[in-house]
Amino acid sequence: MGRPETIRGRLVSWLLQDQPVGQQGPHRPAPHPTHPWWKVMCLTGVDYFSTLGYQPAIAAAAVGLLSPLATLVLVLVTLLGALPVYRRVAEESPHGEGSIAMLDRMMGRWKGKFAILVLLGFMATDFIITMTLSAADATAHLVENPYVPHFLAGKEVIITLVLLALLAAVFLRGFGEAISLAVVLVTVYLGLNVVVVADALWNVITAPELVTSWRNALVAEHSNIWVMIGISLIVFPKLALGLSGFETGVAVMPQVEGSSDDDPERPATRIRNTRKLLTTAALIMSCFLILSSFTTTVLIPADEFKAGGQASGRALAFLAHEHLGNGFGTVYDISTITILWFAGASAMAGLLNIVPRYLPRYGMIPSWARATRPLVLVFASIGFVITLLFKANVNAQGGAYATGVLVLMLSASIAVTMSARRRGQRNAAIGFGVISVVFLYTTIANIIERPDGVQIASFFIFAIILTSLISRATRTLELRATGIRFDDEARRILNEAAATGQIRIIANEPDDRDEAEYRDKDAEQRDVSNIPQDASVIFLEVTLTDASQFETELDVHGEERFGHKILRVESPSVANAIAALLLKIRDEWGVMPHIYFAWAEGNPFYFLFRYLISGEGDVPPVTREILRRAEPDRSHRPRVHVG
Numbered sequence: 153m154g155r156p157e158t159i160r161g162r163l164v165s166w167l168l169q170d171q172p173v174g175q176q177g178p179h180r181p182a183p184h185p186t187h188p189w190w191k192v193m194c195l196t197g198v199d200y201f202s203t204l205g206y207q208p209a210i211a212a213a214a215v216g217l218l219s220p221l222a223t224l225v226l227v228l229v230t231l232l233g234a235l236p237v238y239r240r241v242a243e244e245s246p247h248g249e250g251s252i253a254m255l256d257r258m259m260g261r262w263k264g265k266f267a268i269l270v271l272l273g274f275m276a277t278d279f280i281i282t283m284t285l286s287a288a289d290a291t292a293h294l295v296e297n298p299y300v301p302h303f304l305a306g307k308e309v310i311i312t313l314v315l316l317a318l319l320a321a322v323f324l325r326g327f328g329e330a331i332s333l334a335v336v337l338v339t340v341y342l343g344l345n346v347v348v349v350a351d352a353l354w355n356v357i358t359a360p361e362l363v364t365s366w367r368n369a370l371v372a373e374h375s376n377i378w379v380m381i382g383i384s385l386i387v388f389p390k391l392a393l394g395l396s397g398f399e400t401g402v403a404v405m406p407q408v409e410g411s412s413d414d415d416p417e418r419p420a421t422r423i424r425n426t427r428k429l430l431t432t433a434a435l436i437m438s439c440f441l442i443l444s445s446f447t448t449t450v451l452i453p454a455d456e457f458k459a460g461g462q463a464s465g466r467a468l469a470f471l472a473h474e475h476l477g478n479g480f481g482t483v484y485d486i487s488t489i490t491i492l493w494f495a496g497a498s499a500m501a502g503l504l505n506i507v508p509r510y511l512p513r514y515g516m517i518p519s520w521a522r523a524t525r526p527l528v529l530v531f532a533s534i535g536f537v538i539t540l541l542f543k544a545n546v547n548a549q550g551g552a553y554a555t556g557v558l559v560l561m562l563s564a565s566i567a568v569t570m571s572a573r574r575r576g577q578r579n580a581a582i583g584f585g586v587i588s589v590v591f592l593y594t595t596i597a598n599i600i601e602r603p604d605g606v607q608i609a610s611f612f613i614f615a616i617i618l619t620s621l622i623s624r625a626t627r628t629l630e631l632r633a634t635g636i637r638f639d640d641e642a643r644r645i646l647n648e649a650a651a652t653g654q655i656r657i658i659a660n661e662p663d664d665r666d667e668a669e670y671r672d673k674d675a676e677q678r679d680v681s682n683i684p685q686d687a688s689v690i691f692l693e694v695t696l697t698d699a700s701q702f703e704t705e706l707d708v709h710g711e712e713r714f715g716h717k718i719l720r721v722e723s724p725s726v727a728n729a730i731a732a733l734l735l736k737i738r739d740e741w742g743v744m745p746h747i748y749f750a751w752a753e754g755n756p757f758y759f760l761f762r763y764l765i766s767g768e769g770d771v772p773p774v775t776r777e778i779l780r781r782a783e784p785d786r787s788h789r790p791r792v793h794v795g
Contacts, residue, residue, distance in 0.1 A: 155275045186409040187331050192337040195331050195404060199282055199498040200397025200433055201338060202491045204345060204440055206289060206546075207391070208467040210456040214390040215383065217370045222384040223445035228437040233587040234561060235434045238398045240568040240584070242426040246419055248405040248505045251564035258630035265700045269620055271563055272507075275399070277605075278556025279503050280612070281549050282396065283496030283535045287315040287454045288544040290492035293466060297485045298478060310618055312544040313536055315493045320532035323500050324525055331407065334497060344484050345440060348472050352447035355475060366450045385570030386706045389597040392554050397437075399560045401430050403502035413795070444468055451475075454760065462750050463547065496535075503531055554598050555605030562591040624702070629774070631782050632725065633732035635705045642710030645717045646741055649688055655737060655745040656683060657719075659730065659771065662693035667714040674716070677748045680795030691718045692747070694726045727774035734790035735782060746791040747775070 211219040211226075245253045252271050256264055291311045295304050304311065322333065356362060374380045408429065410422035448467040456463035456470065462469040469488060473481030504524055542548045565588040572580035599606050638646070649655045658677050660670075670691065677683060697704070701724040709720045723729035730747065737745045749772035772794040783789045 177762045189408050191331050191335050192407045193429040194334040196397055196401040196498045197338045198334050199495045202495040205488045207467045208444045209465050211445050215387050219449045220446040223441050225388050234398050237568050238430055239427045241402050243423050250402045251567040254567040269617050273616045274556050274559040274609050276612045278418050279499035281553040282499035283548040284339055284538045286492045286495035287312045287552050288546050290489045293489045308544040312539050317534045318516040319496050320528050323528045337491045337494050341487045344487050345452050348468050352471050356450055362450050389594045396557050400498040400502040403505045434784045532699050551605035552600030552608035558595040562595050565591050616781050629778050631732050632703045632728045633706050634703050636736045638708045642708045647692045647709045650741040650743045655743050656689045657692045658689050658748045660691045660693050662695045670716045681748050681793045693720050695722045697722050697724050699724050727771045730775050731778040749794045
């Protein structure tokens with residue numbers, strides 16, 4: 153009879169034991185295993201670099217002969233726009249929260265929280281679709297290889313599901329295995345691309361008539377260079393998939409190796425190494441994008457880029473087979489398939505780093521989400537559903553992917569613009585403002601052309617907001633203090649009270665602190681609660697801070713005013729702070745505290761709603777309920793008196 157319970161217990165233990173995003177106290181990030189920056193670059197690079205598998209073909213299909221110029225625009229936006237923005241994000245958010253953390257700090261309260269939930273919805277869209285789209289694209293490369301058995305044709309959905317399951321299995325093993333595998337995959341993939349691009353360049357150099365033909369056709373089609381530039385700018389949003397990878401590059405910052413001498417709050421070495429990571433990845437990708445776009449446009453007939461053509465979605469793979477033989481082409485296909493499959497690893501790593509840093513802190517996710525393995529299973533399950541809904545179709549998911557990428561880049565550029573302006577850095581604010589305008593245009597143009605991306609993102613946003621609000625409502629009666637500290641005066645007051653064998657505390661509003669208010673409150677509670685006239689009492693005053701926050705550290709300050717002893721504390725919630733403080737006093741001073749309240753006048757339903765939103769409400773019954781849940785043994789529960 154006990155065996156199923158044992159198996160269940162072992163399963164729960166296994167799911168919760170691996171917590172690289174776990175806690176030191178509620179919702180505090182624990183230290184991550186760290187790695188050299190170039191290894192972590194490979195983890196983000198499986199997403200960023202894997203776009204070489206389809207980016208040249210996308211550019212050629214979008215603008216034809218103008219593909220090299222349009223790709224140059226993409227590279228300029230990357231180096232002059234996205235890279236400076238995310239180098240700044242890495243500097244101001246060194247613990248992996250990304251640009252969302254910057255906006256959170258600058259906006260605050262419920263308005264800020266809802267804005268963050270919307271951005272998390274777009275981030276979930278970006279990262280989840282990265283997993284499903286990349287796996288689907290890997291499947292497409294697999295079934296199109298000439299040596300693959302024909303019976304796999306038509307089994308794209310099943311193959312994609314298997315690839316997603318294998319990706320989840322890697323992360324169930326841990327981050328270390330994911331990074332080690334990423335290093336191998338990226339090294340092999342980039343090495344093979346060097347061979348393919350070098351061979352393509354040699355073919356172009358040894359056949360200059362190809363370049364002449366391309367140039368003549370380009371001039372005949374677009375005689376004015378300004379027209380070419382204008383068209384390249386207009387079609388730029390279609391190439392925006394080549395910008396993916398920056399947000400995940402910042403999200404995995406906790407994995408980047410720093411120095412033991414770093415300030416934990418501002419780890420200078422980790423920031424410097426992350427900026428190296430971002431810059432190196434951007435430069436490598438920019439070189440490959442320009443060279444691959446030029447060579448594929450010159451060497452591959454235009455018809456092959458059309459839907460159904462052999463170069464559709466796989467231009468470099470086409471060159472590998474065409475110029476280096478099917479043997480090398482198959483090796484290249486295998487490398488492309490594996491890196492596209494593992495491109496979801498950087499997205500999974502980003503989700504595992506970011507989600508536990510926000511939603512638990514807001515009280516908007518179950519406590520089990522602090523562990524890695526349950527989150528991996530949740531994200532993998534969502535990926536399965538998306539794959540089934542879209543039948544592993546790459547094009548059907550492209551709009552949502554581009555929308556998620558662009559919205560995150562827009563939010564990052566806005567965040568660094570606001571930050572620079574607040575710091576009085578006028579030139580930087582203007583520069584980042586211009587970048588924000590570029591990403592705003594790109595985002596709007598993409599949404600107009602591909603509205604399905606916003607529709608998919610809206611589903612994620614709605615799901616996150618709904619589940620977050622439900623979780624927040626069901627968790628409001630938890631103890632939410634991550635720690636409690638008493639200053640010397642507070643300890644003296646409590647020591648004196650504990651010496652008498654009784655600690656009697658009167659809850660008091662902190663707004664009015666004149667002598668008459670304390671005198672009247674003291675007299676009222678002694679009368680209605682039968683507190684002996686010679687008994688010493690302590691006033692407790694909780695000042696509300698940002699009620700949208702879920703957790704906090706409580707700093708208790710003691711003072712004497714008008715002959716009365718007073719404990720003061722700030723918290724997002726009055727009742728939760730009082731309950732946590734009473735339990736702390738019980739445990740540390742070994743005396744059962746008594747808390748005295750006055751009944752509030754008004755509708756209890758109104759007070760309940762007010763408690764959920766503002767952290768106030770009808771404090772006495774809520775305090776008692778929090779204590780009841782935190783301490784099941786009534787004999788050990790602090791005493792609550794209401795009169």
